[in-house]
Each structure stands twice: as C-alpha cells, then as structure tokens.
Amino acid sequence: MTTAGESFPLTRLSLLAAARSQDASERARALDILFAAYWKPVYKYIRLKFSQSPQDAQDLTQGFFAELLERELLSRFNPAKSRLRTYLRLCADSFALNEMKAASRQKRGGEFAHVALDFSAAEDELCAQAIDPASLASPESLEDLFEKEWIRSLFSSSIEELRGLCEARGKQKAFQLFEAYDLCGEADMSYAQLAASFSLSLTEVNNQLAWARREFRRITLGRLHVLCGSEEEFSREAKALFGVSTQ
Amino acid sequence: MTFLSDKALERLRSHQAPDLSGTRYTLGELIARGGMGAVYAAEDKKLARRVALKVLDTPDGNGELTCRLMREARILAQLEHPGIVPVHDVGALPDGRVFYTMKFVEGLRLDKYIVHLDSLPQRLRLFLRVCDAVAFAHARGVLHRDLKPANIMVGSFGEVLVMDWGLAKILREHGPSLDDTVVISSQEAGSENDSTQSTLITGYGTVMGTPGYMSPEQARGETEKIDVRSDIFALGAVLNFVAVGDAQRKSPVLPRPLLAICGKATADNPSARYASVSELAADVSLHMDGLPVSAYAENVLERFGRLYKRHQIAILLITAYLIMRAVVLLLFRR
Numbered sequence: 001m002t003t004a005g006e007s008f009p010l011t012r013l014s015l016l017a018a019a020r021s022q023d024a025s026e027r028a029r030a031l032d033i034l035f036a037a038y039w040k041p042v043y044k045y046i047r048l049k050f051s052q053s054p055q056d057a058q059d060l061t062q063g064f065f066a067e068l069l070e071r072e073l074l075s076r077f078n079p080a081k082s083r084l085r086t087y088l089r090l091c092a093d094s095f096a097l098n099e100m101k102a103a104s105r106q107k108r109g110g111e112f113a114h115v116a117l118d119f120s121a122a123e124d125e126l127c128a129q130a131i132d133p134a135s136l137a138s139p140e141s142l143e144d145l146f147e148k149e150w151i152r153s154l155f156s157s158s159i160e161e162l163r164g165l166c167e168a169r170g171k172q173k174a175f176q177l178f179e180a181y182d183l184c185g186e187a188d189m190s191y192a193q194l195a196a197s198f199s200l201s202l203t204e205v206n207n208q209l210a211w212a213r214r215e216f217r218r219i220t221l222g223r224l225h226v227l228c229g230s231e232e233e234f235s236r237e238a239k240a241l242f243g244v245s246t247q
Numbered sequence: 248m249t250f251l252s253d254k255a256l257e258r259l260r261s262h263q264a265p266d267l268s269g270t271r272y273t274l275g276e277l278i279a280r281g282g283m284g285a286v287y288a289a290e291d292k293k294l295a296r297r298v299a300l301k302v303l304d305t306p307d308g309n310g311e312l313t314c315r316l317m318r319e320a321r322i323l324a325q326l327e328h329p330g331i332v333p334v335h336d337v338g339a340l341p342d343g344r345v346f347y348t349m350k351f352v353e354g355l356r357l358d359k360y361i362v363h364l365d366s367l368p369q370r371l372r373l374f375l376r377v378c379d380a381v382a383f384a385h386a387r388g389v390l391h392r393d394l395k396p397a398n399i400m401v402g403s404f405g406e407v408l409v410m411d412w413g414l415a416k417i418l419r420e421h422g423p424s425l426d427d428t429v430v431i432s433s434q435e436a437g438s439e440n441d442s443t444q445s446t447l448i449t450g451y452g453t454v455m456g457t458p459g460y461m462s463p464e465q466a467r468g469e470t471e472k473i474d475v476r477s478d479i480f481a482l483g484a485v486l487n488f489v490a491v492g493d494a495q496r497k498s499p500v501l502p503r504p505l506l507a508i509c510g511k512a513t514a515d516n517p518s519a520r521y522a523s524v525s526e527l528a529a530d531v532s533l534h535m536d537g538l539p540v541s542a543y544a545e546n547v548l549e550r551f552g553r554l555y556k557r558h559q560i561a562i563l564l565i566t567a568y569l570i571m572r573a574v575v576l577l578l579f580r581r
Contacts, residue, residue: 121250156251159251182258182259183255
C-alpha cells in the first residue's frame with residue numbers, strides 16, 4: 001500500500017475509472033490511493049459511531065476495504081446520485097452493522113491481503129482530539145466527523161507531498177515558514193514576527209509563504225480531482241474545500 | 248505524518264483568504280476568482296455596510312499586478328456613472344497584498360440573467376443601458392477592453408452595471424494622471440512596500456481580452472490599433488448574445504436589421520464598424536422603434552412590412568373602413 005506521504009500518481013483518469021480498469025496495476029494503484037485517503041476516516045468513524053474497541057475497529061476497517069474489493073462496490077457507485085465520500089461512508093455503515101449483527105467477524109482476505117495500517121497513530125490522533133462522545137450523538141455530527149477526518153487525511157497527505165517537493169527543490173525554508181505559520185502558528189502571529197524569528201525580510205516571508213500555499217493548493221486540488229467520482233463532484237468539493245470555482 | 252489540529256485545518260482551508268486585520272473590513276464569502284485575484288464580500292465596520300473587496304492572490308511588491316489593480320481602482324474612481332460600479336477605498340493587507348473595495352452588487356451576471364428576459368425588446372433595452380455606461384467611459388477617455396456578458400451585472404432592482412475594468416486602457420487623461428505614482432496607505436498594516444510606480448501595462452504583442460468578444464486587432468495584440476471601435480466590436484458580440492437570449496431553450500430567428508447591426512459592430516475591419524457607441528445605440532433604438540437603421544438597406548417589401556408592423560392598427564382600421572365603403576357602394580349600386 002502506498003502511504004499517503006509517498007509520491008501521488010496524479011492522473012486525469014479518475015479514481016473510479018482506474019479502479020474499474022482491466023489493467024491490474026492501474027487498479028491496484030487506484031485502490032492504494034483510495035485506502036490512503038479513506039482508511040483513517042473510516043477507522044475513526046467506525047470506532048466512534050459503533051463504540052468499537054480499537055482492535056474491533058481495526059478488524060472492521062480492514063474488513064470493509066476487503067469487502068470493497070471482493071464485492072466490487074466501487075463499480076456500483078453512481079456519481080450522479082451522491083458523492084463518493086458519502087457512498088463510502090454509507091457502505092462502511094452497512095458493512096459494520098452487518099458484521100456486528102452476524103457477530104461472526106471472520107478474517108477476510110481473498111486477493112486482498114491485510115495491509116499495514118498505522119492504527120496506533122490513528123488512535124493517538126483520536127486521543128489528542130479529545131472528542132466528547134456526547135457531541136457525537138446525532139447522525140449529523142458523525143457525518144461531520146467523517147467529513148472532517150477525510151479533509152484531515154487529504155491535507156495531511158498533501159502536506160507530506162509538499163514537504164517532499166520543497167526538499168527536492170531546495171525550498172526547505174518555504175516549508176518551514178508554512179509549517180510555522182499555517183500548521184502550528186498562533187492565531188495572532190504576524191508576518192513581522194515570523195520574519196524576525198527566521199531572520200528573513202518581510203517580502204521573503206510573503207513570497208515563500210505565497211509559494212508554499214499555492215503549491216499546497218495545487219497538490220490538494222490534484223489529489224481531490226483523482227478522488228472524486230465526476231467533474232461535477234470535483235467542482236463542488238473544490239468549492240466546499242477552498243471556496244474556489246474550478247469552472 | 249504530521250497530525251493536523253482542527254485549527255490548522257481551518258487555517259489551511261481559509262489561508263487563501265485575505266487577512267483583513269488592521270483594516271476597517273471584516274471578510275465575508277468568496278464571490279469570484281479571476282486571473283490575478285479574487286473578489287470577496289466584506290463588511291465595512293465603520294459604515295456598517297456590505298462591500299465587495301477585490302484583492303490580489305499573492306503579494307506582488309511593486310509588480311505589474313499591484314499596478315494593474317491600483318490602476319483599475321483609480322479608473323473606476325474617475326468613472327462616476329450609475330452604470331459603472333463605484334469604488335470606495337484602496338488599501339494594503341498585512342501581507343502586502345493590495346486591495347480595493349467597491350459597491351456590493353446583489354444580482355446576476357448577464358450571462359445568467361438573460362434567461363429571465365423573455366422578450367427581445369426587454370433584452371435590447373438592457374443592452375442600451377450597457378451602451379450608456381460604455382459611452383460615458385469613452386467620453387472620459389477610457390476603453391474597457393473586456394466587455395462580455397460575464398462582466399455585466401444586473402442588480403436585483405434591474406440596475407445594470409459594467410464590471411471588471413482590470414484591462415481598461417486610458418486613451419486620454421481627465422483630471423490627475425492615472426500613471427502617476429500610486430501611493431497605497433499600508434502604515435496601519437505594517438507593510439514595508441507602501442508605494443508602487445505605475446507602469447504602462449500594455450505593450451505591443453500583449454493579448455488581453457476574452458475570445459469571442461475580443462476584436463481581431465486586440466486578438467492580434469496590435470495594441471496601438473485599439474480604440475473605441477474595439478469596445479464596439481465587443482458590444483456587437485454582447486448584442487448578439489443578448490438578442491439570441493437563452494439559446495438552449497429556443498433558437499430565435501433574428502430580424503435582419505438587428506443581424507446587420509451586430510454584423511456592422513463586429514466587422515473585422517475597424518473602419519467598417521460604428522464610429523461610436525452612441526451610433527450603435529442609436530441604430531438599436533431605431534430598430535426598436537420600427538424605423539430604418541443605418542446598418543441595413545431594406546427593399547420595398549421589407550419597408551412595407553416594417554411600416555405595417557409599426558402602424559398595424561391604423562392600417563387595419565383604414566383597410567376595414569375601405570372594405571366597408573366598398574361593400575356599401577356595391578349594395579347601393581344594386
């Protein structure tokens with residue numbers, strides 16, 4: 001499996017088209033992208049919605065992606081009816097409910113080998129987020145959680161790609177500024193403070209941050225494009241994510 | 248992998264948005280994004296009113312984009328007309344990006360609004376109001392150079408405003424020179440770059456405009472040949488768009504004089520076009536009044552048809568009267 005930080009195969013071929021491809025390598029790559037983007041949101045969602053123990057949530061997450069392959073659920077997705085994200089969340093819902101009802105969660109496999117997912121990191125993130133279970137009582141708030149986790153997963157992998165890009169181009173300073181201001185910065189931090197702490201001029205801070213943000217946005221929109229089921233969905237998602245129109 | 252806090256997520260989602268701290272404005276939603284910047288809704292805290300705020304995407308120092316934005320603001324400030332969106336203020340953000348604020352127009356772009364206008368006279372009346380604004384700008388020595396339906400707003404009370412003067416060209420100066428040093432007050436924002444030297448933003452070979460609405464000389468980058476007739480070409484294309492209306496719903500057969508007006512306005516050769524926007528508007532008005540237009544030489548049948556349409560009731564009454572007279576005469580003869 002491709003971890004989200006590895007080079008992302010940007011392609012105009014949509015994820016769905018690739019997942020349905022006859023070419024096994026293309027199909028495998030599409031599924032890698034899907035897992036990288038969705039495994040954490042699915043894990044956290046199952047863990048919180050169904051109050052599952054970490055071990056059970058891990059099994060259900062692995063099982064869900066196995067089922068996605070075995071039953072070729074992606075081929076049933078209709079982009080005209082819903083977003084891919086909503087479809088996957090509903091599939092995860094349905095799968096988890098069935099599994100729990102049957103209470104016979106057998107290890108799934110077939111051609112899908114269990115993949116090494118960093119569940120402990122996901123668990124640490126859940127602890128760090130200090131989510132109040134009472135706030136997750138309504139279905140809407142669980143949907144929101146899934147949405148937010150999906151965005152977190154998308155942004156995290158984009159940031160890792162941006163980090164790699166900065167290193168490859170010798171622009172580590174741009175990434176450090178981006179990290180200091182946009183990822184970890186205090187709300188009231190000014191560009192002047194940033195310039196002083198990095199011993200740069202204000203103009204350099206402006207330019208470096210502008211470049212890093214532009215690249216982050218480009219990378220994220222590229223990833224989003226691949227992860228969407230249709231151009232219309234991409235357009236809606238891009239607008240919801242960054243308030244931009246892709247028309 | 249970096250764990251992103253909720254705060255970081257929000258910042259990443261909005262970090263393209265301008266930081267308006269230190270200004271009199273509170274940021275609202277994104278309205279539109281263009282080639283060099285974006286337009287946001289904003290709240291003027293001092294005057295408690297909604298404004299539209301146009302800002303560059305990235306800090307540009309003393310660069311071309313800054314000059315273009317400031318120039319656009321100063322051009323708008325010179326053009327006080329009900330059909331041209333008024334500018335309120337200019338300034339700079341803490342990160343050095345320049346911005347200006349203008350009237351917040353609630354309404355639809357003409358390319359979206361056109362479906363709400365069913366009749367041709369309604370659409371032509373709207374076009375004439377666009378002509379009024381452009382004619383005013385021309386009288387002030389300003390060419391728009393990017394006239395198209397997407398740059399025309401129709402407000403909720405039917406007001407028509409010509410927007411986006413970012414590609415405007417000054418033919419002659421009225422009042423203070425727009426090419427003087429443009430001083431942007433950014434003291435309160437703490438920017439280091441507080442002034443920009445405006446430069447000529449168009450040169451030979453530079454192509455700026457929108458295909459389909461751009462005159463041939465503009466498309467070829469022959470900037471020295473661009474004059475009011477280039478805007479007239481664009482207005483001709485807008486007239487064609489307006490006359491056709493909602494092409495997806497129906498494909499109307501346009502009257503020949505109107506087609507001729509569009510054809511004359513969009514002639515490849517600038518000297519074959521109308522010499523001024525007023526001439527173009529006059530021809531459209533004449534057509535609406537059922538009078539002959541300068542762009543079209545009608546034959547006898549067409550002339551009769553036009554006269555019939557214009558005086559239909561009188562002609563029908565006279566015809567009815569004559570028929571009655573003839574019938575009465577016939578009856579008396581028997």
